[in-house]
Amino acid sequence: QKEVEQNSGPLSVPEGAIASLNCTYSDRGSQSFFWYRQYSGKSPELIMSIYSNGDKEDGRFTAQLNKASQYVSLLIRDSQPSDSATYLCAAERGSSYKLIFGSGTRLLVRP
Amino acid sequence: DAGVIQSPRHEVTEMGQEVTLRCKPISGHDYLFWYRQTMMRGLELLIYFNNNVPIDDSGMPEDRFSAKMPNASFSTLKIQPSEPRDSAVYFCASSLVGTPGYGYTFGSGTRLTVV
Numbered sequence: 001q002k003e004v005e006q007n008s009g010p011l012s013v014p015e016g017a018i019a020s021l022n023c024t025y026s027d028r029g030s031q032s033f034f035w036y037r038q039y040s041g042k043s044p045e046l047i048m049s050i051y052s053n054g055d056k057e058d059g060r061f062t063a064q065l066n067k068a069s070q071y072v073s074l075l076i077r078d079s080q081p082s083d084s085a086t087y088l089c090a091a092e093r094g095s096s097y098k099l100i101f102g103s104g105t106r107l108l109v110r111p
Numbered sequence: 112d113a114g115v116i117q118s119p120r121h122e123v124t125e126m127g128q129e130v131t132l133r134c135k136p137i138s139g140h141d142y143l144f145w146y147r148q149t150m151m152r153g154l155e156l157l158i159y160f161n162n163n164v165p166i167d168d169s170g171m172p173e174d175r176f177s178a179k180m181p182n183a184s185f186s187t188l189k190i191q192p193s194e195p196r197d198s199a200v201y202f203c204a205s206s207l208v209g210t211p212g213y214g215y216t217f218g219s220g221t222r223l224t225v226v
Contacts, residue, residue: 034214043202044154046214088154097142097208098167099215101154 001026004091006102014110019076021105023089026070032092033065034099035074039085047087048074079109115218117203123224129191132221135184136205144215145178145188146202154202160186161208193225 005024013019025033032051036044050056050063050072062075072091076083086104093100116135124130136143144159158168163180171178175194180186190197200222204215 036214043217043220045217049214096167097161097206098156098159099144100156101146103153 003100004089004102006089006105009106010108011105012108013079017079019079019107021074021087023072023102024070025091027093029094030091033072034090036088037085038088044088081109081111084109115203115205115216117218117221121222124193126194126225127192130193132188132201134186134203137216140205140207142206142208143186144204147199149199195225198223198225
């Protein structure tokens, strides 16, 4: 079992829809979680971090964390074609500050 | 701030040659990480430093790989000798760990091709 698992996709949604990206993790000691966006041929860029159970909103993005279920998700409201990218979920291993990344979910937003 | 700076952007080398990748972290960041990304294995952590000291190199695949951080503004990842299976994109990232929402800031990466 991979430490951080994501569905590789592609997840295809129409412009204006809500995109829902999911991630599960295996290390119950993980306390911090991150979502990164990576455009093809570019480096990952941080979108959001979340540490506490519940929801965290930032503009069109909402991160959700459920530590009991070991589940993290990212919702993108009003999806735009420019949101088409690979989204990487990362979990901090214990309190080591090491981020373990999932393999990413490719999102396609259709105009 | 110029962000994390990596060089070179692209490197093509022959099998058996030595390859050196370079990284300048963001000034003031106290952690530096080296990752490798391939289609098959995704992003893999190779090694990371805290205040220039290597903390964990358990991700370094073989003794052919080595990394140094002689000062707070410079790090190198060296592969000697290089092999075709080392072909990947190598990212350097830095962070000021412990600050709210810290995350990592990644450099643009070095695309390494070993032929």
